[in-house]
Amino acid sequence: MTRERPDLLRRLADEHARRARESLLRRVRTVEPGGGAHIVVDGKRLANFASNDYLGLARHPRLVEALVRAARSDGVGSGAAHLLGGHRDAHSRLEEALARWTGRERALLFSTGYMANLGAIGGLVGANDVCVQDRLNHASLLDGARLAGCTLKRYVHADVASAARQLAARPEAAALLASDGVFSMDGDVAPLGELAALCTAQDATLMVDDAHGLGVLGPDGAGSVAEAGLSQHDVPVLVGTLGKALGTFGAFVAGSSALIDGLVQGARPFVYTTAMPPALAAATCAAIDVARFEGWRRDRLARLVAHVRHGAAARGIALMASRTPIQPVPVGDGAAALAVSMQLAERGFFVPAVRPPTVPPGQSRLRLTLSAAHEESDVERLLDALVDALDRAVPGPSRSSATRGPSFDGKG
Numbered sequence: 001m002t003r004e005r006p007d008l009l010r011r012l013a014d015e016h017a018r019r020a021r022e023s024l025l026r027r028v029r030t031v032e033p034g035g036g037a038h039i040v041v042d043g044k045r046l047a048n049f050a051s052n053d054y055l056g057l058a059r060h061p062r063l064v065e066a067l068v069r070a071a072r073s074d075g076v077g078s079g080a081a082h083l084l085g086g087h088r089d090a091h092s093r094l095e096e097a098l099a100r101w102t103g104r105e106r107a108l109l110f111s112t113g114y115m116a117n118l119g120a121i122g123g124l125v126g127a128n129d130v131c132v133q134d135r136l137n138h139a140s141l142l143d144g145a146r147l148a149g150c151t152l153k154r155y156v157h158a159d160v161a162s163a164a165r166q167l168a169a170r171p172e173a174a175a176l177l178a179s180d181g182v183f184s185m186d187g188d189v190a191p192l193g194e195l196a197a198l199c200t201a202q203d204a205t206l207m208v209d210d211a212h213g214l215g216v217l218g219p220d221g222a223g224s225v226a227e228a229g230l231s232q233h234d235v236p237v238l239v240g241t242l243g244k245a246l247g248t249f250g251a252f253v254a255g256s257s258a259l260i261d262g263l264v265q266g267a268r269p270f271v272y273t274t275a276m277p278p279a280l281a282a283a284t285c286a287a288i289d290v291a292r293f294e295g296w297r298r299d300r301l302a303r304l305v306a307h308v309r310h311g312a313a314a315r316g317i318a319l320m321a322s323r324t325p326i327q328p329v330p331v332g333d334g335a336a337a338l339a340v341s342m343q344l345a346e347r348g349f350f351v352p353a354v355r356p357p358t359v360p361p362g363q364s365r366l367r368l369t370l371s372a373a374h375e376e377s378d379v380e381r382l383l384d385a386l387v388d389a390l391d392r393a394v395p396g397p398s399r400s401s402a403t404r405g406p407s408f409d410g411k412g
């Protein structure tokens, strides 16, 4: 009997060809900073409306200075995992600063947000447990539940009744309910107060990934959970990332001493990885200072958000329901979204198209993000270019209905 074993690389190439045919290829572009909120792509300087550097801190002189000074005295690499001699004073100071800022007892550093989510979920739940998640949660939360080997139940986006049904289906199982605080591709804020009440009523533990809320929302930028007035008791597991509004790199889990002690022992992405460079921790301490105390950055961001929403409405451009710096422009078709993005690049703007599988089929969009480093004039020019690009790429009697796209509820 002859067996035809599939060739793995051939299969990968076939899949690549399919994605190319369907205009779904993703491409790594090498970019350079272009000053302010600009980047240089393929030799062309573009206003960058794609970055998660919401407060404009990634190039802030205080952060750069802190990084360089710490690297001069401590070197670059930490040399080991936290438990094996890699944990330095800068790490401890950063963990304390994060705990203070978020109003939690303790915080634990992870190398990335992806790993923080794998670590927190894997440290808390296992085979006999259930993890209930919003359908539009970040991929790392979904992967965390898959890797933990628990039962993963997903609920209709931002629908607390749907979440309640998923929890009620397994009343005997230990349960973790996990949600993004601000949804990364949609920009809306989770119904955190209601989710907290649900978890209290059903004896479930609530975990919030505030990657896009920290630094942006809440008093002193303490995030979406602080904005909702929720304590460590309400949201026992809080994840934040350092590579977005804080402008550096890395992530943390914050909560009670019991949580952190448990994760130090049992969170594999914490135990089995090299500690982040201590100079990065020092730079992030500086970033927290700037983020907390330069409130004008958040005020400016809020003004830019209002400007984009008013300007889009005045031009008949439909935006998704978001009050955060993530202001996606729905297009629907993947090829059309790509065409709009390319037109915008020609006019001097970097606004990438987000297509399946990052978003559900038929819900391709431009993921437009704002930063305190933008000027109002940048936003005006972007909106003018956007009207033209949408008119060309999305023909039809009414642009505003053609671009509104399908409803998100119940899909995905």
Ligand SMILES: *Cc1c(COP(=O)(O)O)cnc(C)c1O
Pocket (backbone or CB within 6 Å): 111, 112, 113, 114, 115, 117, 138, 140, 180, 184, 209, 211, 212, 241, 242, 243, 250, 251
């Ligand atoms: C970006 C992001 C992550 C991953 O964080 P990294 O530090 O980039 O790995 C996790 N969750 C959400 C919601 C994110 O947007």
